[in-house]
Amino acid sequence: MTAVATAPTATAPRGAPTATAPRAATEEVPARRPVPLDAVAVRFTGFESLPGRDLDKGELRTLAASVAVDPSRWEEHVAFADEQRHYVCLYRDAHVDVWVLCWTPANDTGWHDHDISSGAVAVVRGALTEHNLAVGQPSLSTDVPAGEVFSFGPEHIHRLVGKEAASVSIHAYSPPLWRMGQYSLGSTGILRRVSVSYADELRPLDVR
Numbered sequence: 001m002t003a004v005a006t007a008p009t010a011t012a013p014r015g016a017p018t019a020t021a022p023r024a025a026t027e028e029v030p031a032r033r034p035v036p037l038d039a040v041a042v043r044f045t046g047f048e049s050l051p052g053r054d055l056d057k058g059e060l061r062t063l064a065a066s067v068a069v070d071p072s073r074w075e076e077h078v079a080f081a082d083e084q085r086h087y088v089c090l091y092r093d094a095h096v097d098v099w100v101l102c103w104t105p106a107n108d109t110g111w112h113d114h115d116i117s118s119g120a121v122a123v124v125r126g127a128l129t130e131h132n133l134a135v136g137q138p139s140l141s142t143d144v145p146a147g148e149v150f151s152f153g154p155e156h157i158h159r160l161v162g163k164e165a166a167s168v169s170i171h172a173y174s175p176p177l178w179r180m181g182q183y184s185l186g187s188t189g190i191l192r193r194v195s196v197s198y199a200d201e202l203r204p205l206d207v208r
């Protein structure tokens, strides 16, 4: 895990040119500041115990972690396929949806956003790699091993790939996924957004 940089304490003299400190990648890469599942999971008493409103990023992180540490909630749905990523919706209502996703190294979501939804990803087996698209510099890549969870807001754009065979993750979104943005870079590198249904399997629209 990458350590968070400590903010400088020195104050520049009035009128002196101010140097802009390099932005810590952890500020914009939620996968680089995950927390252990056990640190945020609570005893999950069932989806009927949800508060009946949209959840924020912290609440989604707790929900995903709490479901992740209870295999009885998702284990029966685990299956793997290179050709088509296997995933099952565990719960959906007007405010939240929760999924179990199963990954092989061949499974790749492609670049996408989650429209207006915040989300959380709890890795429970194996490991995933999250990629973050950057313009004018190399995109970032962060491995997230089993036992860690991270969350993000609707501004987040990423690409998830199975890092290890037989990886499993629990994802929670609020409001529930409906439309998502799938990005194509094409052969020229020009970025295009394609609106897709949450029911469609996310997959790369090009080879990048």
Ligand SMILES: [Fe+2]
Residues within 6 Å of the ligand: 112, 113, 114, 158, 160
């Ligand atoms: Fe995603």
